[in-house]
Amino acid sequence: MNFKLALAALSVLAGPAVAANAAPRTAAHNVVLVHGAWADGSSWSKVIRLLQDAGLHVTAVQNSLSTLAEADADARRAIAAQDGPTVLVGHSWSGTIVSDVGDDPKVSALVYVAARAPAAGEDFLALQATFPNTPARAGIVTAADGTTTLSQPAFLADFANGVPRREALVLFAVQGPTKASLFAERTTATAWQSKPAYYAVSKQDRTIDPTFEAFLAKRMNADTITLDAGHLSLVTHPEEIARLIIRAAKGNN
Numbered sequence: 001m002n003f004k005l006a007l008a009a010l011s012v013l014a015g016p017a018v019a020a021n022a023a024p025r026t027a028a029h030n031v032v033l034v035h036g037a038w039a040d041g042s043s044w045s046k047v048i049r050l051l052q053d054a055g056l057h058v059t060a061v062q063n064s065l066s067t068l069a070e071a072d073a074d075a076r077r078a079i080a081a082q083d084g085p086t087v088l089v090g091h092s093w094s095g096t097i098v099s100d101v102g103d104d105p106k107v108s109a110l111v112y113v114a115a116r117a118p119a120a121g122e123d124f125l126a127l128q129a130t131f132p133n134t135p136a137r138a139g140i141v142t143a144a145d146g147t148t149t150l151s152q153p154a155f156l157a158d159f160a161n162g163v164p165r166r167e168a169l170v171l172f173a174v175q176g177p178t179k180a181s182l183f184a185e186r187t188t189a190t191a192w193q194s195k196p197a198y199y200a201v202s203k204q205d206r207t208i209d210p211t212f213e214a215f216l217a218k219r220m221n222a223d224t225i226t227l228d229a230g231h232l233s234l235v236t237h238p239e240e241i242a243r244l245i246i247r248a249a250k251g252n253n
Contacts, residue, residue, distance in 0.1 A: 025196050025251030026108040028085035032078045033060045036092025036115070037178040038150050038159060043091065043171065046238035047245070054246050057082070063094060065178040068185040075101050082106055087248045090115050091234055092208065093183070095216075096124075102191030109248040110195050113241055114202040114231050117216040119190045125183060131212040134158070134205070136231070147177040158206040161230035171235070192220040198248045199224045200233055200241055207231040223247070 031051055033044045041060035051058045061078045064070045075097045079086055085108040090098035095115025102110045118124040139154020150159055152172055160168035199217035203210050203226055217224040225244055229237045 026085050027251045028087050028108045028249045029055075030057045030082040030084060030086040030106075031059070031245055031249060032075065032082065032086055032088050033058065034075055034088070034090045034094035034097050035061070035063055035176070036090070036094045037065060037182070038148075038155070038175040039092070039171070040174050040176045042174055043232065044234060047234050047242050050238055050242035051245060054242070056246070056249060063097070063176070065093075065176045065182060067179065068096065068100065068182065068187070071097050071182075072101050076104065079104050079106055087111060087245060089113065089245055092116070092231065093178070096185075096187060099191050100187040100189050102195055103189045107191070107195060108251070109198065110192055111198045111200075111245050111248050112216070112222065113200045113234055114205055114208055114213060114229075115199075115216075116208070117192060117197075117199075117220055118187050119193075120188055121186050123186070128209075128212060131209045131215070134207055134209055136207040142180055143177070146180050148180045149175060149177055158231075160232050160235070161204060161206050162236045163230070163232055167235070171232070192222070196248065196251075197222040198244055200244055201226045202229045202231055202233045203227060204229055205231045 035041050035043050041062050044060045048058050059078045061074050063074050086106045087109045088098050088102050088107045089111040091113040095112045095117045098110050099118050136154055136158035139151040140148050141151050142148050155172045156168050197220045199222035201213040227233050227237050234241050
């Protein structure tokens with residue numbers, strides 16, 4: 001496996017992130033959650049209840065999964081509706097959105113859950129290719145209109161590994177068709193260089209390689225937890241994910 005591109009990115013980008021994340025942290029009352037590819041906002045349901053019980057105001061974005069510009073606009077609309085400091089949280093592909101719109105002045109902290117975390121203009125697919133491939137990708141089905149879904153076997157075994165079958169079948173039924181072109185789009189901002197970042201690595205992830213997640217977390221100098229979970233840790237480990245978000249909302253390291 002060739003780690004040269006990954007190591008180069010780490011050496012270039014780690015310095016600014018360390019300095020930014022050492023800055024004083026701001027407490028937030030609001031949380032905006034963004035779902036990833038092949039999902040919808042209901043994937044956050046268990047986490048939402050816990051955050052609401054903790055007294056936080058929570059909004060789950062229904063990400064269009066069509067173009068990065070549209071997905072960014074979906075998140076920006078939700079952030080604009082908040083009444084003050086806001087924690088922006090992304091799962092999986094929507095870490096792209098967090099990195100791209102998280103520089104909004106209302107955003108006080110960023111939380112990545114088994115998520116992408118690109119830098120501005122970065123060829124993220126090339127970076128990802130320096131790490132092991134994952135089984136879920138073999139289950140991608142592309143329709144004539146360029147949208148993708150995951151086959152049921154891949155969804156259950158690889159995307160939702162660790163989720164009880166009946167619950168995983170419900171998530172499969174509501175998966176959001178995702179434009180294939182979306183994965184290659186590049187961001188114009190690197191919010192994690194200027195905002196406190198938190199990351200939940202999924203040790204049993206079969207959709208994004210866990211070592212890649214750990215690399216991304218280290219690159220941004222994120223406050224990191226590692227869970228014995230598959231890609232959908234927000235479903236199987238909602239308490240741990242909620243605690244991480246609450247820590248970000250309190251402005252704690």
